[in-house]
Amino acid sequence: MTEHAEPTAFAFDAESEAKITSILAKYPAGKQASAVLPLLDLAQRQMGRLTGSAWIPRVAMDTIAARLDMAPIRVYEVATFYFMFNMQPVGKYHLQLCTTTPCWLRGSDDVVATCRKVTGIKGWKETSADGLFTMTEVECVGACVNAPILQVNDDFFEDMDAESTEKLLEALKRGEYPKPGSVKGRQTSAPEGGPTTLTTLNFPAAE
């Protein structure tokens, strides 16, 4: 774990508070600790919204612990268990690169190399000098049919290769945000270039 500055205070803002109310309402009294995961997610999103870096500082975990009447260590345990919670600051665009077998077979090495080349990031969990990108190696994100996957924050960019990766990162650098999904224009996980089976059947047109 790298050293980083921890903020000294954290409080949920009005937008988060509104969501907390509805989250807590889902659990019976005395079982509010069940809300620890949604609250951690809220804290991370709020940090992303307010500071541009979606991570969970320790004070935020302490705030959640006090809010849910849990020992702080119980919140630390949950937060550090899940890979999706960032325990240190990340860039504006969190590049989560899947390198598990299907993505790797489909060329995730190229995607990784291109990310390194464009952002100048050397190791995993590091942030680029301009603060825009953080690269994280992740396990299977569950979209193998569209491998390789580059997940940027919450969005999947699919069917990546070196070229499309470079294009995507340059666009992000310019402040644009391309449409997520298959960069080859596939409709979800359907075959490239339209259907290849059942082409002779004449289905009634969808309403």
Add this chain to the structure above:
Amino acid sequence: MVKVTVDGIVVDVPPGSNVLQACEAAGKEVPRFCYHERLSVAGNCRMCLVEIEKAPPKPFASCAYPVNEGMVVHTDTPMVKKGRAGVMEFLLINHPLDCPICDQGGECDLQDQAVGYGRDSSRYTEAKRAVKDKDLGPLVKTVMTRCIQCTRCIRFSAEVAGTPELGATARGETMEVGTYVQKALTSELSGNLIDICPVGALTSKPYAFVARPWELKKTDSIDVLDAVGTNIRIDARGPEVLRVLPRLNEDVNEEWLADKGRFAIDGLKRRRLDSVWVKRDGKLQKAAWTDAFEAIDAKLKGVSGDRIGAIAGDLADAESMLALKELMAALGSANIDCRVDGAAIDASRRDFYTFNTSIAGIEEADAILIIGSNPRREAPLVNARILKRSRAGRLPVAVVGPAADLTYAAQNLGDGPAVLASLIDGTHPFAATLMAASKPMIIVGQGALRRADGAAVLAAAWKLAAEVGALSDTWHGFNMLHTAAARVGGLDLGFVPGKGGKDVGGMLGGGVDVLWLLGADALDTARIGANTFVIYQGHHGDAGAARADVILPGAAYTEKDGTYVNTEGRVQRGQRAIYPPGEAREDWKILRAFSGYTGKPLPYDTIEALRARLEAVNPVFARLDILPRFGCTDATGPAEAGAISGAPFVEAVPNYYQTDPISRASPTMAECTATYVAPIQAAAE
């Protein structure tokens, strides 16, 4: 009961037991790391594998598998052996082979079980993982690479100590046990983590690299650094006490020991009084025993009995207190007192000053009111029992006294005794809670009694106990929590002012001309009259010795056979583990020798004879170790004396780590004070 067959042996076990308990009932040893009978079941080490007939054909973790009627269990089949060997091989993958430099060596569960259930060599050639050590404060040393992640320490700190600070962060290969935020553990029971850790990941910091278990001479004794009477084992090598471990006693300490009793022992080697000192020309000088006796004898010759007094301190054994009491009687003095702190304890009836419910009895209570006490600091193991009861559910606890974190939910009713009146007349809401309870407990601490209106508070507390039905034929819910190991013993043998005798307050301020302090340091020595001749008999150069005219070096609790009565009134005996240093002698022998010198010999020459005398003085001393539970036969309370003031209660133990001459001399306890107490005190100012 459920009938279970283990390796052909049929046993009956209570429903809800697990298979591991059934195996133990059958006398079959089952290896385990994560399972601990006093903690919740984790089932994550997988070492306790057994085979169960008519169940899926796979090994089962016996600790986490409930028994069924007619279950047939095997602990010695090839499948079980292979399974355990496999688990052991996995555990050893990341465990370093540093046994020769590991403090757990020789008493390590992993070592023993690797011999018993493991393979002879490792097939693992890859790099082992290494984990950064954690700083858990001055008491617990960590070598986290050795951790096998059994999570016992995590469960102990949450469930028994009530300070959930340890946890397992991250996961898989990167999972680590620690506090995550690098802070010292704030528990008074943290030393027990060392005992429950099955490997050498958590070891004793002060004991690091000191000794191997087989070098130590083990002596059973009783802890005297609080009034719980924890059963301990003293491990000594040569003239040195090297460590103290708890012994099992379900009724008192279960298998735990508070940190002060465990770690204050390095104070036994420092600031010791190991020779006789006599003040000559205004300066204390080393002298022979006969010189000291001569000086005392000469002083006593011209003093009448009512100008002589004696005070017995917090660590005194019952034998020496009786010898001193009878020496004083022989000298014609009734000025004796063991309530060093001036607490208004009524010694006229035993249930006025003991913890009548008993420590184990706390588990039956269904409402508790604590008056003027912080049990977490005064008796951590009593507090742990309350926590245990509290975790079992539905236990309303309220405190009258300074607000404190007791590790369980407790309502604060106010910081002074003013609220007692409304509790007694039933107008306070908590009075209804106590009334509704079938086994309510009232716990009165020394903080409630060490004050001018102490007697009135005591009377009010008793009255409240009577009002809420805590005093019945079958349940005695009035409890006094003591802080000194000597106190109940002293009260039992009548070490209180005789007819016309002066108490501590009367003896100070020039009330007597000769004052014999038997290890009495917890008093304000500046209040002793300027012309009072002070004899200090004790083992540490503390407050009392600093004011003394004659110092008689005595023995600490590890250096003498002694009888102690804990706060419950349980009579227990400690044994000598090592000899007193230098000229120091066992305390009763010093008193016996002086009585001979001064021509009024006490009628006992052996400790057996002295103990026989002790039993004659009070038959309770004949009832060793056991404590019969009794109800309250007489609800008449202590005499009411005066009005209750509105002044807030003051904590009896402001600093848990330094309460007596031994812990004040201990560098480890000084470090704990600097770590835990100083920041709080600084913040309060």
